[in-house]
Amino acid sequence: xxxxxxxxxxxxxxxxxxxxxxxxxxxxxxxxxxxxxxxxxxxxxxxxxxxxxxxxxxxxxxxxxxxxxxxxxxxxxxxxxxxxxxxxxxxxxxxxxxxxxxxxxxxxxxxxxxxxxxxxxxxxxxxxxxxxxxxxxxxxxxxxxxxxxxxxxxxxxxxxxxxxxxxxxxxxxxxxxxxxxxxxxxxxxxxxxxxxxxxxxxxxxxxxxxxxxxxxxxxxxxxxxxxxxxxxxxxxxxxxxxxxxxxxxxxxxxxxxxxxxxxxxxxxxxxxxxxxxxxxxxxxxxxxxxxxxxxxxxxxxxxxxxxxxxxxxxxxxxxxxxxxxxxxxxxxxxxxxxxxxxxxxxxxxxxxxxxxxxxxxxxxxxxxxxxxxxxxxxxxxxxxxxxxxxxxxxxxxxxxxxxxxxxxxxxxxxxxxxxxxxxxxxxxxxxxxxxxxxxxxxxxxxxxxxxxxxxxxxxxxxxxxxxxxxxxxxx
Amino acid sequence: xxxxxxxxxxxxxxxxxxxxxxxxxxxxxxxxxxxxxxxxxxxxxxxxxxxxxxxxxxxxxxxxxxxxxxxxxxxxxxxxxxxxxxxxxxxxxxxxxxxxxxxxxxxxxxxxxxxxxxxxxxxxxxxxxxxxxxxxxxxxxxxxxxxxxxxxxxxxxxxxxxxxxxxxxxxxxxxxxxxxxxxxxxxxxxxxxxxxxxxxxxxxxxxxxxxxxxxxxxxxxxxxxxxxxxxxxxxxxxxxxxxxxxxxxxxxxxxxxxxxxxxxxxxxxxxxxxxxxxxxxxxxxxxxxxxxxxxxxxxxxxxxxxxxxxxxxxxxxxxxxxxxxxxxxxxxxxxxxxxxxxxxxxxxxxxxxxxxxxxxxxxxxxxxxxxxxxxxxxxxxxxxxxxxxxxxxxxxxxxxxxxxxxxxxxxxxxxxxxxxxxxxxxxxxxxxxxxxxxxxxxxxxxxxxxxxxxxxxxxxxxxxxxxxxxxxxxx
Numbered sequence: 047x048x049x050x051x052x053x054x055x056x057x058x059x060x061x062x063x064x065x066x067x068x069x070x071x072x073x074x075x076x077x078x079x080x081x082x083x084x085x086x087x088x089x090x091x092x093x094x095x096x097x098x099x100x101x102x103x104x105x106x107x108x109x110x111x112x113x114x115x116x117x118x119x120x121x122x123x124x125x126x127x128x129x130x131x132x133x134x135x136x137x138x139x140x141x142x143x144x145x146x147x148x149x150x151x152x153x154x155x156x157x158x159x160x161x162x163x164x165x166x167x168x169x170x171x172x173x174x175x176x177x178x179x180x181x182x183x184x185x186x187x188x189x190x191x192x193x194x195x196x197x198x199x200x201x202x203x204x205x206x207x208x209x210x211x212x213x214x215x216x217x218x219x220x221x222x223x224x225x226x227x228x229x230x231x232x233x234x235x236x237x238x239x240x241x242x243x244x245x246x247x248x249x250x251x252x253x254x255x256x257x258x259x260x261x262x263x264x265x266x267x268x269x270x271x272x273x274x275x276x277x278x279x280x281x282x283x284x285x286x287x288x289x290x291x292x293x294x295x296x297x298x299x300x301x302x303x304x305x306x307x308x309x310x311x312x313x314x315x316x317x318x319x320x321x322x323x324x325x326x327x328x329x330x331x332x333x334x335x336x337x338x339x340x341x342x343x344x345x346x347x348x349x350x351x352x353x354x355x356x357x358x359x360x361x362x363x364x365x366x367x368x369x370x371x372x373x374x375x376x377x378x379x380x381x382x383x384x385x386x387x388x389x390x391x392x393x394x395x396x397x398x399x400x401x402x403x404x405x406x407x408x409x410x411x412x413x414x415x416x417x418x419x420x421x422x423x424x425x426x427x428x429x430x431x432x433x434x435x436x437x438x439x440x441x442x443x444x445x446x447x448x449x450x451x452x453x454x455x456x457x458x459x460x461x462x463x464x465x466x467x468x469x470x471x472x473x474x475x476x477x478x479x480x481x482x483x484x485x486x487x488x489x490x491x492x493x494x495x496x497x498x499x500x501x502x503x504x505x506x507x508x509x510x511x512x513x514x515x516x517x518x519x520x521x
Numbered sequence: 522x523x524x525x526x527x528x529x530x531x532x533x534x535x536x537x538x539x540x541x542x543x544x545x546x547x548x549x550x551x552x553x554x555x556x557x558x559x560x561x562x563x564x565x566x567x568x569x570x571x572x573x574x575x576x577x578x579x580x581x582x583x584x585x586x587x588x589x590x591x592x593x594x595x596x597x598x599x600x601x602x603x604x605x606x607x608x609x610x611x612x613x614x615x616x617x618x619x620x621x622x623x624x625x626x627x628x629x630x631x632x633x634x635x636x637x638x639x640x641x642x643x644x645x646x647x648x649x650x651x652x653x654x655x656x657x658x659x660x661x662x663x664x665x666x667x668x669x670x671x672x673x674x675x676x677x678x679x680x681x682x683x684x685x686x687x688x689x690x691x692x693x694x695x696x697x698x699x700x701x702x703x704x705x706x707x708x709x710x711x712x713x714x715x716x717x718x719x720x721x722x723x724x725x726x727x728x729x730x731x732x733x734x735x736x737x738x739x740x741x742x743x744x745x746x747x748x749x750x751x752x753x754x755x756x757x758x759x760x761x762x763x764x765x766x767x768x769x770x771x772x773x774x775x776x777x778x779x780x781x782x783x784x785x786x787x788x789x790x791x792x793x794x795x796x797x798x799x800x801x802x803x804x805x806x807x808x809x810x811x812x813x814x815x816x817x818x819x820x821x822x823x824x825x826x827x828x829x830x831x832x833x834x835x836x837x838x839x840x841x842x843x844x845x846x847x848x849x850x851x852x853x854x855x856x857x858x859x860x861x862x863x864x865x866x867x868x869x870x871x872x873x874x875x876x877x878x879x880x881x882x883x884x885x886x887x888x889x890x891x892x893x894x895x896x897x898x899x900x901x902x903x904x905x906x907x908x909x910x911x912x913x914x915x916x917x918x919x920x921x922x923x924x925x926x927x928x929x930x931x932x933x934x935x936x937x938x939x940x941x942x943x944x945x946x947x948x949x950x951x952x953x954x955x956x957x958x959x960x961x962x963x964x965x966x967x968x969x970x971x972x973x974x975x976x977x978x979x980x981x982x983x984x985x986x987x988x989x990x991x992x993x994x995x996x
Contacts, residue, residue, distance in 0.1 A: 066994035123915060125931060126923025130870035137921070152915075160911040164933070336857060340930065343860040343868065369930040370912060375853065382811060382854055383861060385818040392986070393818065395605035397995040436635040437845060437934075439962055440598060440627075440969030445980050446612070447991045448601025455815065455844040456600060458639070458933040459912075487914055494915030505920050511867070516922045519541035520872040 048084075050095045051469060052077040052426075055088045057103030058433065058441075058449055061420040062110055062405040067397050067450055068419065071443065075108060077426040080238060080468035085420050101464065105434045105441075107449055110419055111167025111189075111427035111465060112373045113407040115359025116273070116311045116332030120173035121145070122153035122365035123494050131511035134341040134367055140508060144500030147178060152493035153365070154179035155486050158186050161362075161371040162478055164459030167427040167467045170332070170361065170411060172246050172273060174222075176229050184237045187472035187480045189427060191411055192233070193246030193273055194226035196261065198253055211289055212251060219257045223264075230268060239425075240468055242413070244309075249275040250294040251285035258301050265307055271412050272303070273332070276310035276324070279342075283315050295320040304329050309410060311361065313351070314344045321347045325356025330410035333402065335380045337363030345383045349394065359407035360399070373403050374457045381454060396454035426469035435461045523559075525570045526944060527552040527901075530563045532578030533908065533916075533924055536895040537585055537880040542872050542925055543894065546918065550583060552901040555713060555943035560895050576939065580909045580916075582924055585894050586642025586664075586902035586940060587848045588882040590834025591748070591786045591807030595648040596620070597628035597840035598969050606986035609816040609842055615983060619975030622653060627968035628840070629654035630961050633661050636837075636846040637953055639934030642902040642942045645807070645836065645886060647721050647748060649697075651704050659712045662947035662955045664902060666886055667708070668721030668748055669701035671736065673728055686764055687726060694732045698739075705743060714900075715943055717888070719784075724750040725769040726760035733776050740782055746887050747778070748807070751785035751799070754817075758790050770795040779804050784885060786836065788826070789819045796822045800831025805885035808877065810855045812838030820858045824869065834882035835874075848878045849932045856929060871929035901944035910936045 059073030074091040076084040084091055121142070128137040154171070161169065168189040171179070176192045183190040198219025199212045206212055226245055234243040245265050247253045253261070265272050277283065277294050286294045295316060298304050306328030313321055313331060325331070333348040348358050360380060362371040377399040384394035401407075408418025416425045433441045433449070437456055442448045465473035472480050505513050515521040534548030549566040551559040559566055596617065603612040629646070636644065643664040646654070651667045658665040673694025674687045681687055701720055709718040720740050722728045728736070740747050752758065752769050761769045770791060773779050781803030788796055788806060800806070808823040823833050835855060837846040852874040859869035876882075883893025891900045908916045908924070912931055917923045940948035947955050980988050990996040 064994060067996065069994060069996075125915065126926040127917065127921045129926050129930065130867055132865075132867050134866065156911060156914055163911055336853075336930075339857040339861050339866075341866055343864045343866045345861055365931075369927060372912065372933060375850065375933065378811075378850065379854060379857055382814040383858065386814050386820055386858060386861065389818045390607075391609065391814075391816055391818045392605055392607050395990065395995065397990065434962065436631060436638055436958075436962065437847065439631055440600065440966050442602065442969060442973050444973075445977050445991065446602045446973075446985065446987045447996045448987075450990075450996045451601040451604050451987075452844060455604065455811075456840075458847060458850065458935060460933060460935040483911075487909065487911065491915050494917065498917050498919075498921075502920050510921065512921045512923075512926075515870065515872065515925075516920060519539060519544060520870065521542065521544075521922045521925045 047096050048094060050076040050078045050083050050097050052099045052101060053091065053095055053097030054101045054103050054108055054428065057106050057108035057430065059420060060107060060109045060449065061085060062401065063419050063421055067400060069447065073108065075420055075428060077469045080425055082420060082422055082424050082426050084422050103430055105432065106463070107431040107433055107453065109429050109431065110404045110417060111429050111467065112165045112403040113168040113359060113411065113418065114161060114166050114362050114371060114373060115170045115407050115411055116334055116361025116363060117157065117169065117171055117371060118173050118364045119154040119157040119171050119179060120150050120175055122157040123149050123490065123497060124366040125369050127512050128366055129340050129369065130515065137510040137512045138366065140501040140504035140510065141497055143504065144497050146493065146496055148493040149497045150175045150178050151182065152490040154182055156490045157365055157371050158183065158188055159478060159483060159486060162188065162465055162473050163462065164372040164374055165429045165462040165465065166371065166373055167429065167465060168417060180233055180241060183241065185481060186478065187467050187470055189240045189417065189467050191242045191244060191413060193244040194222060194229055195246050195248045196222040196226055196253060197248040198222065198257055212285055214254050219253060223257065223260060227264065230270070238468060244271040244273045247272065247274045249278060249282050250297050251282045255301065258303065262303060271309055272307055273309040276313055277315040278312040280315065293320065295323055299323065312338060312346050314338055314342060314346050316347060318347065318350045321350040322354040325351045325354035330357040330359065332361045333358050333380065334361040334363035335383050336376055337367040339383065341367050345387055349384055349387060357406065357410040358402055359410035360402040372459045374459045377403060377454045396451040399454045400450055427467050429462050430464040431461045432463045437461060522571050523569060525551040525553045525558050525572050527574045527576060528566065528570055528572030529576045529578050529583055529903065532581050532583035532905065534560070534895060535582060535584045535924065536560060537876065538894050538896055542875060544922065548583065550895055550903060552944045555900055557895060557897050557899050557901050559897050578905055580907065581938070582906040582908055582928065584904050584906065585879045585892060586904050586942065587640045587878040588643040588834060588886065588893065589636060589641050589837055589846060589848060590645045590882050590886055591809055591836025591838060592632065592644065592646055592846060593648050593839045594629040594632040594646050594654060595625050595650055597632040598624050598965065598972060599841040600844050602987050603841055604815050604844065605990065612985045612987045613841065615976040615979035615985065616972055618979065619972050621968065621971055623968040624972045625650045625653050626657065627965040629657055631965045632840055632846050633658065633663055634953060634958060634961060637663065637940055637948050638937065639847040639849055640904045640937040640940065641846065641848055642904065642940060643892060655708055655716060658716065660956060661953065662942050662945055664715045664892065664942050666717045666719060666888060668719040669697060669704055670721050670723045671697040671701055671728060672723040673697065673732055687760055689729050694728060698732065698735060702739065713943060719746040719748045722747065722749045724753060724757050725772050726757045730776065733778065737778060746784055747782055748784040751788055752790040753787040755790065768795065770798055774798065787813060787821050789813055789817060789821050791822060793822065793825050796825040797829040800826045800829035805832040805834065807836045808833050808855065809836040809838035810858050811851055812842040814858065816842050820862055824859055824862060832881065832885040833877055834885035835877040847934045849934045852878060852929045871926040874929045875925055902942050904937050905939040906936045907938045912936060
């Protein structure tokens with residue numbers, strides 16, 4: 047009889063193994079240390095395991111924790127000041143220029159707290175200030191897969207006129223790359239392996255060929271992923287055309303960047319042929335439907351990418367554009383928007399959405415050796431979802447099982463009742479138990495007020511769309 | 522000094538008065554009996570009102586309760602067995618033919634419970650069995666605006682071949698009309714005015730010209746609204762063309778049905794010109810984006826309807842197709858799908874979505890004399906939303922107020938902490954206080970199991986898409 051730390055018993059397991067959802071009824075998961083020791087039927091595991099703690103999961107779904115495959119927490123604090131405008135930047139810019147260190151920290155805190163409360167256990171956070179927020183991620187207990195944003199464009203972007211090239215500053219590029227290198231040295235593999243680091247060139251129009259070359263060499267040397275934006279806005283398309291006489295996908299292809307080491311976000315200005323080219327190269331796609339719909343009114347072409355056999359993860363992008371980090375909401379929006387684009391209610395069924403935030407998301411990020419499914423040997427990142435809640439009732443199991451559609455199309459997020467990462471319970475009984483949430487929320491409120499006070503004059507001077515809405519009584 | 526029953530103090534009021542959201546900071550609402558006695562700044566109301574109960578709404582948004590403008594609770598129990606298929610009917614039919622009285626009651630119960638927990642206070646329920654569910658609505662304390670589904674088509678629909686007319690059975694039509702008449706007589710104005718009744722012809726292909734005539738005469742006689750489906754599926758388009766040589770909108774126009782007495786749902790097979798014709802007639806539209814995207818992959822043309830000056834309410838349609846009754850989720854999906862359709866991030870801003878579930882929804886349903894805004898004289902249907910929750914933090918008020926975008930794009934529903942209808946608190950501290958929710962959920966579970974057992978054989982025999990998903994390990 048093996049002694050394990052935790053035995054989760056009698057749940058409806060969606061292990062996400064195999065090519066579907068890997069359902070096991072009356073299932074159990076045994077956890078030893080930070081890993082899953084065994085997965086199977088409860089009656090069988092009871093015979094082989096003795097547990098220090100037993101968690102009764104009767105009436106609950108048991109899943110791998112959700113993976114948010116692409117987000118920037120750095121400006122998460124600025125929720126609700128950028129949407130409903132022709133360009134998201136108009137409302138955001140006055141706040142950008144008044145960000146503080148506290149605001150960056152608070153952005154990561156509000157994102158992590160909101161996300162944990164909706165079943166997320168892994169954050170793929172892409173930002174310029176990871177050393178500021180990683181101590182919090184370590185403390186709150188979430189898994190994080192992060193990189194710096196590497197760019198060599200000085201902060202003059204908005205003054206560049208049509209037909210002009212963005213200036214490249216080698217020193218800035220070197221400094222940003224150095225930050226990512228230091229991030230690798232200080233954090234990769236830290237927090238008992240919960241933190242991993244990627245390389246993060248911002249986009250095809252933000253780095254020179256030489257800088258891309260250095261990034262690629264580093265990625266190969268350290269065997270790291272590269273996570274970047276691709277074909278995300280019209281400026282990028284124009285700049286790359288102007289500088290190199292080609293489109294961004296061709297540019298990356300010629301650089302030798304399109305490979306299974308690469309994760310690219312958005313692709314909204316790609317042709318379908320380009321989308322297929324990227325997918326077939328082995329590169330993965332980060333699909334952020336809500337954020338792109340809110341900021342651009344465009345659904346990223348994840349349908350084309352998936353049909354070309356590409357690997358896709360789902361991302362919330364950022365609280366300031368999404369306007370949140372709830373992967374349940376994101377799954378529903380992904381599913382409905384895909385059906386709408388294809389005018390086909392059978393397209394992108396619920397199980398596919400669920401795979402994007404679990405095993406397929408893990409594969410896209412290159413983390414599937416450790417997370418994404420409930421399998422012996424993987425890290426114990428597990429969530430329990432109360433199926434008795436009014437938003438998920440009634441539960442049918444036979445002959446049609448309605449768990450998966452209801453988790454994807456009905457759940458709001460608060461049905462998650464327990465969350466563990468690396469075998470450590472971080473959320474239970476409605477509370478994140480690793481931090482003082484109240485204190486954190488007070489800090490978030492203070493930091494937000496400070497940025498807001500700093501930005502106020504500029505907001506009023508520029509009369510941002512959201513300011514007009516406020517003055518006009520629409521907000 | 523006036524004595525009132527309840528004074529809600531120090532909240533962020535979104536009164537929904539005027540042409541925006543009618544914000545009042547540090548606002549108060551005084552409630553006397555079932556009505557709003559006064560709305561204003563807290564310091565002012567404190568001078569004029571003495572309250573038996575004071576509710577401290579500091580850090581909370583105070584809004585009119587949400588109005589679900591179109592739903593069928595009759596089959597709500599069948600959540601998660603119809604989606605992801607070319608036709609929603611394939612998965613649902615085996616269950617339809619095994620519905621029980623308990624299942625109908627349970628459908629209303631699960632819908633009301635889930636909806637109340639997400640801020641809904643008014644249900645526009647359209648179904649064949651209102652007398653079965655109205656006692657529950659009366660007891661739980663929700664406001665309901667209901668009708669019977671009037672059809673004279675016998676249950677042979679699925680055996681009708683292309684090119685054949687659906688048979689009309691006068692006796693069936695008369696019986697269904699009689700049910701709606703009895704509903705009016707027994708329930709219109711009951712529960713102290715909380716229940717109101719409309720007339721509910723199912724669709725243009727389900728009633729004869731004569732039956733439509735009788736319905737219209739009755740509506741005029743009792744001054745009632747008529748609520749029906751229009752251009753909701755291809756069969757309706759074919760049937761009306763076949764029978765009358767015209768399209769459904771023209772058919773209703775020629776009948777004299779298009780007027781401000783009419784509320785029509787869906788319109789997904791209308792041309793834009795037809796949508797404008799309906800809007801300009803004064804008829805209102807019930808807009809159910811999630812349900813139609815899930816069942817048909819089509820966004821109803823609410824954008825065109827609104828631009829033509831039409832009145833629109835938002836509806837969840839049904840739990841078995843949506844798959845839920847959460848108007849927060851519905852607002853976000855409405856906003857994102859509209860932006861996607863128009864490829865315009867500025868289109869359909871958050872405040873417009875919020876108006877659809879409050880004042881504009883009330884106008885569409887003809888209920889704006891009693892609900893939809895916080896105004897003295899209107900019924901006290903009010904919700905309190907905790908803005909301190911991680912999903913809504915941080916709150917900014919000046920110079921940009923982020924409440925409205927965050928309520929529409931970030932809230933999950935569980936931030937609603939108090940709900941009252943007609944001045945009576947029905948939900949507080951996470952509990953619906955008018956019923957025993959646990960008992961209700963047990964009843965819902967039993968009723969679901971019974972229908973499921975009845976349908977099981979047919980589900981397996983027909984091998985519904987959802988059954989295949991289950992067997993194949995995808996559900």
